[in-house]
Amino acid sequence: MTEVEVKKTQDSLQDRLAQVVDLLHRHRLVENLAHRQDASNQEVIDDLVRRQNLTELQRKLDELHPADIAYILEALPLDERLTVWQLVKAERDGDILLEVSDAVRETLIADMEDHELLAAAREMDVDELADLAPELPRDVVLELMESLDAQQRERMRSVLSYEEDQVGALMDFEMVTIREDVSLEVVLRYLRRLKELPGHTDKLFVVDYDGRLTGVLPLKRLLVNDPERQVGEVMADDPVTFSPDEDAYDAAQAFERYDLVSAPVVDKGGRLIGRLTIDEMVDLIREESESEVLNMAGLREEEDIFASVWKSVRNRWAWLAVNLVTAFVASRVIGLFDGAIEKLVALAALMPIVAGIGGNSGNQTITMIVRAMALDQLGSGNAAWLLRKELGVGLANGLLWGGVIGAVAWWLYDSWSLGLVMTAAMTLNLLLAALMGVLIPITLARMGRDPAMGASVMITAVTDSGGFFIFLGLATLFLM
Amino acid sequence: MTEVEVKKTQDSLQDRLAQVVDLLHRHRLVENLAHRQDASNQEVIDDLVRRQNLTELQRKLDELHPADIAYILEALPLDERLTVWQLVKAERDGDILLEVSDAVRETLIADMEDHELLAAAREMDVDELADLAPELPRDVVLELMESLDAQQRERMRSVLSYEEDQVGALMDFEMVTIREDVSLEVVLRYLRRLKELPGHTDKLFVVDYDGRLTGVLPLKRLLVNDPERQVGEVMADDPVTFSPDEDAYDAAQAFERYDLVSAPVVDKGGRLIGRLTIDEMVDLIREESESEVLNMAGLREEEDIFASVWKSVRNRWAWLAVNLVTAFVASRVIGLFDGAIEKLVALAALMPIVAGIGGNSGNQTITMIVRAMALDQLGSGNAAWLLRKELGVGLANGLLWGGVIGAVAWWLYDSWSLGLVMTAAMTLNLLLAALMGVLIPITLARMGRDPAMGASVMITAVTDSGGFFIFLGLATLFLM
Missing domain, CATH: 1.10.357.20 (SLC41 divalent cation transporters, integral membrane domain)
Known part of the structure; x- marks a missing residue:
């Protein structure tokens, strides 16, 4: 997903929710009136007002970050949630689906046509797709798999082969890799050619010709060292790594303990196969604490508070x-x-x-x-x-x-x-x-x-x- | 605190705890024997064995990351905890004190002499010092304050003036600031002169001559853009910012929602006064979930499981x-x-x-x-x-x-x-x-x-x- 610029919205999020609810209620009110009145003049006026409310609502939604829309969707009862969902621009569907909780996602997917789902899924990275795949209709998944190239398909299969609580299921594939026998100057030029770096890139992964991880080069070191120096001299050659079948919650604790932002995932042969990032780990820490609270009270974790x-x-x-x-x-x-x-x-x-x-x-x-x-x-x-x-x-x-x-x-x-x-x-x-x-x-x-x-x-x-x-x-x- | 290289230790942390406990018990066993025996020969031998165990334990501890030692201290009953604490090298005391929970920290501080506390505190940054200050003896704090320069003292006072749950209490002061009317090339040369960047630096803060924040320059953009370009053209001019009196938990949710690694804290006039980093926010998210679980059961949050x-x-x-x-x-x-x-x-x-x-x-x-x-x-x-x-x-x-x-x-x-x-x-x-x-x-x-x-x-x-x-x-x- 591309980086999205966000305004300072956190302190007004409750206000925004209130505004959305207010517009929804005005819309509802007009609809109820329309049902009760017979005079056709009145109907035309109501229809105009209703559309005006919806247009304003849509305008508001377009301004919001996908994570904020996700928050609003979570906080609305089912029928209002679907009204809002239908107003969201189709190209943002994918981002938002990735942000909402499983229980809410289920209700949104159930409301979408196959072609809408396909369009949303085509915008996603392989690891995001793999997150979503288990909840998509089978024929949508098959059609998606066909549109992927061989490497992507292989990666998706690999992610799907791990349990939900294993590192392999949470890794992404957006690693920037470099060789250790080049100078930092070469690395800097290489990065400029990339035009964009993946989110949460705080280090580059150093691999040999067999794809084995030999170290990591933190951006901090790349920036403060003399460009003439070799990667091999400057890199950290003993980084924290994870294996794909490790427990994801242990990995999250390691992220917390060692203050990591990203970390490489390597297979048994030491080959780099993916990376973990702090955002996934934060989600995991929160989910783990939540399920603990719910489990103690004898609740399964999937209950959406607006479930029927x-x-x-x-x-x-x-x-x-x-x-x-x-x-x-x-x-x-x-x-x-x-x-x-x-x-x-x-x-x-x-x-x-x-x-x-x-x-x-x-x-x-x-x-x-x-x-x-x-x-x-x-x-x-x-x-x-x-x-x-x-x-x-x-x-x-x-x-x-x-x-x-x-x-x-x-x-x-x-x-x-x-x-x-x-x-x-x-x-x-x-x-x-x-x-x-x-x-x-x-x-x-x-x-x-x-x-x-x-x-x-x-x-x-x-x-x-x-x-x-x-x-x-x-x-x-x-x-x- | 300087960056510490860590080995891949997360999967063997339980093992390491077991090794430490084992060494402690062998040490204890020998001590008990020594108390019971009268033969002076036996005493000498026991003393040797005991010292040998302690030396091995000390060697083990020296290899561990401060966060891992903190974990081990948390998992030990009081007397064993203090035995381990006394074996830890004095220069690492500060790092470890910052990692342990409040309840455990209290027990460690109670065991330290004033001069030890002063030595540990002198290694710390101002924001870390402020974290610790409320738990230190009053005369130690006064002596520390005297050793600070005017700006540091001002910053420490500012951090201490906020409530524990406000952004101001959690911010640090390790911002790297730049001007917007210079080229990226100049920024790159400036960073090289710094020799080291603070932890969790994923963006530089762009300020005007009055210290007002005008934007942020993500390292990612610094690296992929042409060095000839101006900071002002490349920077993000509408970043997520926080004010020091904002609720810290809201800030943590914003970090989670917008996938932030660091973010500027600005005062009412828009002047940059500090920054927040994801590691503090992760701790906060965990603490918040923990206190929720404990509060529901009618427990105050400070109970250390090995409390008396x-x-x-x-x-x-x-x-x-x-x-x-x-x-x-x-x-x-x-x-x-x-x-x-x-x-x-x-x-x-x-x-x-x-x-x-x-x-x-x-x-x-x-x-x-x-x-x-x-x-x-x-x-x-x-x-x-x-x-x-x-x-x-x-x-x-x-x-x-x-x-x-x-x-x-x-x-x-x-x-x-x-x-x-x-x-x-x-x-x-x-x-x-x-x-x-x-x-x-x-x-x-x-x-x-x-x-x-x-x-x-x-x-x-x-x-x-x-x-x-x-x-x-x-x-x-x-x-x-």
Whole structure:
């Protein structure tokens, strides 16, 4: 994609969204009026006004950066989103499709004709095309593949052969390569002949005649060194490189850690096959954090906030069903003790406190642990240490808050033994919460699963059933 | 800070951590032995072995990039962290202090003498110094300020005058500025005289004689254009700029949206006063996502996973206390209905199901809304739409899962009216969860608070008390 000059738009983006929504609503209002009125004069006037609004809207959209239009599309409910989408100039479709989230892209593609999709896709680079390909209709993809030359087709196949979370799926092919046995002067002349450098070019890749990477020449070094010097003398000969089957999230962390802007991707033989750039890595870091938040709440990551009710129901379904089962188990645990509750109805009122505080505390622990695992801070060496610490925190909080609530229960129900049972149950349930808050994510990770997946639902299940069992069990033993 | 060449270390970082931990444990083992043994011969030998381990550890650390050492320090419990910290060469202290998180930095600084801190700080740029200043002892800061020249002191004061979340606090001063009335050839010669360009220099800043920014010259354009051309012809004259009092997170989103690597910061008069770089923005994006996850669980963001038990207890204290109050309220709600529970003990077993599913569903909604707000996708124009949608999802899930659990209750307790009450209560509680899941974060944001703050605790409080009240209330009305 070509570089687009952007105005300083970031602080007024919310305003622009408001303007678009306003124009859309005026358009809608006129349309609604038109439906209600019969007088044909009125219709003509309305039609004019409506078109005027749309023209103004189109003018506004033409001024915006593709990323800003993407933002506006994300923030609109489906029907308004499609109205805006139809007003966007066809030649900008490709840029915008690449900027929106997967869920929104799906709705936009569904609204496009095959020939529109083809036109948009023809403007794209191979790596961008590969990003989009899985979501395009099959015949569009086939027609596109035919229009590519052999190298491009080979590259597209290579990108598509990697998993979404591998470096190979995120690399692009816009590397500028040079030889090490030429002078910087020659490199400078070569670059001038190129007319344009790819986005995020902060270094040139130095390769030998077999295409093997021998080093990188940062533009900074090219610019400050004497033009008479050879590339080989000036280049960095031990750069950070990535292999295409490496985990993309690890690569993103390396970009963050070593403050990289671009980096070469090499195959097993050391041959340069592509490059990674910081913009893709930033997107990845954001997506990773997002999916962590969503996963903990038991949401799949693809939900667009304006998805239909039906789609949202299906998205949230699975974990709600799991929760239903766990809640039912908790209910049966209570059922075991209905004799005790019948004798002492105060137990029914107090038991949710034990379960609730356990759930809250367990959620705090599991959030900390998931966080530490995402940042790779948790190894086998320190897991035991962390478990002891969390148990310590649980014990302290249990004695403290359990003591408080035990005293309140004693005062309310005038029974010191009930208060003691309450304190003991709170403490034991907080210890259980700490134990499971550490063990659940570690076990999920050992099983190769995402440690955040439904973490919140699972820990709550344990602290609910566990809390009821501990409290009602202790009550049966000591109070009946 | 000077540029550091890094090897390809990212895939072996976990290994390196394991090696460090291993050496630390061998060191510890020998130390423990030394304490237990009395034979002086043995002591000498142990001492030798211990020193050997430490020497090997030190050698390993010297090979690592400061960011990697920071990672290892983050992943170690306090005492082992300080052992490693003491082995790090003094001249690298500054780089590493800048890489670690605030919580870990605090522990490292507490372990350093004033003269060590001064030595480390003297290696830093002004903006880095300003980052660190709030955590340094007061007399160290005063001594540092004295060692700065007038311009540096002015800049440091300026950075310190902004809030942590403003652009001004994150800018650096490493801009390379040029005039627009010179040729590219002159610029190239000027850069060669500089010997080195600051990190993340992807563009030069074009200023007039009053220091006002008139444009930017991307290195890409400098390299591909004819050296005879003037800067003024080639530069981009309408670049994205930021003002120092702008919200830093908005700036980070603009970096992401427009794929920026660096950008100028200008004051109200249009004068260039600093620059922002992508590395600071990436850190910000990550921190923002992290604090969102932590805030939802009711954790303050500063907790280092290896913080002491006592520190962790205080960190989690506040929301646990809030939870205790809300759980107590829920308990009193149940207390209102103890007559009903005494008559029909099944109510005690079924009520946590209604509350639990409501809490889970409410957490899903609130997570979606907080997410949308963090991405600026929620405006006054679409809040009503979203509320209707979430109510729709709640109704659908309520009828569906409420129906299932109602049927189970009917079958278990052989009472169709109990099943109907169950279904109705589930549906109403899911509607309440949807309503509050949308309203809580919106209200918090309107009050100027973080919408994620304790979101999970609050929504659970509502769905617990609400769920108990709805279920037991309906049961009293229709079953008693």
